[in-house]
Amino acid sequence: MADDKSAKSAQQEGERVPTVIVDDLHIVYRVHGAGSGKGNATAALSRLVKRQGSPNVREVHAVRGVSFIAYRGEAIGLIGSNGSGKSTMLRAIAGLLPPEKGKVYTEGQPSLLGVNAALMNDLTGERNVILGGLAMGMSPEQIRERYQEIVDFSGINDKGDFISLPMRTYSSGMAARLRFSIAAAKSHDVLMIDEALATGDRQFQKRSEERIRELRKEAGTVFLVSHNNKSIRDTCDRVLWLEKGVLVMDGPTDEVIKAYEAESKK
Numbered sequence: 357m358a359d360d361k362s363a364k365s366a367q368q369e370g371e372r373v374p375t376v377i378v379d380d381l382h383i384v385y386r387v388h389g390a391g392s393g394k395g396n397a398t399a400a401l402s403r404l405v406k407r408q409g410s411p412n413v414r415e416v417h418a419v420r421g422v423s424f425i426a427y428r429g430e431a432i433g434l435i436g437s438n439g440s441g442k443s444t445m446l447r448a449i450a451g452l453l454p455p456e457k458g459k460v461y462t463e464g465q466p467s468l469l470g471v472n473a474a475l476m477n478d479l480t481g482e483r484n485v486i487l488g489g490l491a492m493g494m495s496p497e498q499i500r501e502r503y504q505e506i507v508d509f510s511g512i513n514d515k516g517d518f519i520s521l522p523m524r525t526y527s528s529g530m531a532a533r534l535r536f537s538i539a540a541a542k543s544h545d546v547l548m549i550d551e552a553l554a555t556g557d558r559q560f561q562k563r564s565e566e567r568i569r570e571l572r573k574e575a576g577t578v579f580l581v582s583h584n585n586k587s588i589r590d591t592c593d594r595v596l597w598l599e600k601g602v603l604v605m606d607g608p609t610d611e612v613i614k615a616y617e618a619e620s621k622k
């Protein structure tokens with residue numbers, strides 16, 4: 357509580373309050389059952405006899421020594437080609453992947469959109485709004501108060517009563533909209549959105565961009581992974597550009613996107 361007060365007064369005084377510190381972060385995936393070793397029983401027995409380890413574990417070094425500090429009120433875009441490590445980094449910030457080396461420090465529990473809202477496909481949209489709200493730490497009263505707002509924001513019921521149908525009957529866009537609406541109903545210290553805006557239609561994208569701006573005003577930090585440079589331009593003031601797990605550039609949106617576009621045209 358005292359920390360919260362001092363953080364708020366620091367912000368009023370114009371000081372920048374760090375929310376995420378990533379220090380020389382390395383993430384390595386270990387893939388079992390890959391590799392070029394022979395997969396038959398004789399080869400496995402021979403390895404056992406010779407006491408050799410399995411040759412079938414491959415390592416993928418997805419994030420390589422990334423460091424940066426994110427501050428309150430910032431909306432940070434993550435860009436880079438496919439497989440450059442953007443989602444991996446968000447998962448590591450959310451605490452879902454252990455660092456091989458380096459550290460991640462965060463203020464509060466960062467929410468990775470779609471993961472923290474533990475939604476169930478067999479339950480109706482309505483039950484999922486309640487479940488997702490509870491999973492984010494909202495009280496049943498808070499959920500009741502905001503229920504209609506969440507449903508209206510998602511637009512799920514615009515064309516009929518879909519909120520009372522199981523989520524498995526939703527299109528991927530509808531499910532993504534509901535996930536975003538649930539996650540955005542609460543202010544987060546650190547909210548991370550992975551490609552969520554790309555799934556909704558244009559109208560929903562506009563609404564969610566507006567909501568991201570509001571979330572920023574509520575003093576959170578927002579991370580947005582997207583291949584849509586326009587979405588990034590419209591919502592973010594700072595951009596991190598990753599390539600092959602390395603942070604190539606970190607700076608104001610316009611500068612970084614210009615450099616990225618110039619590189620992509622090559």
Ligand SMILES: Nc1ncnc2c1ncn2[C@@H]1O[C@H](COP(=O)(O)OP(=O)(O)OP(=O)(O)O)[C@@H](O)[C@H]1O
Nearest residue numbers: 385387416418436437438439440441442443444445
């Ligand atoms: N579960 C996993 N197991 C093993 N390797 C993985 C796993 N998830 C991702 N990788 C590898 O890590 C690297 C980074 O992947 P990541 O999904 O973070 O990239 P990305 O920048 O988010 O890509 P995209 O833009 O295509 O979504 C890739 O080489 C990928 O093959």
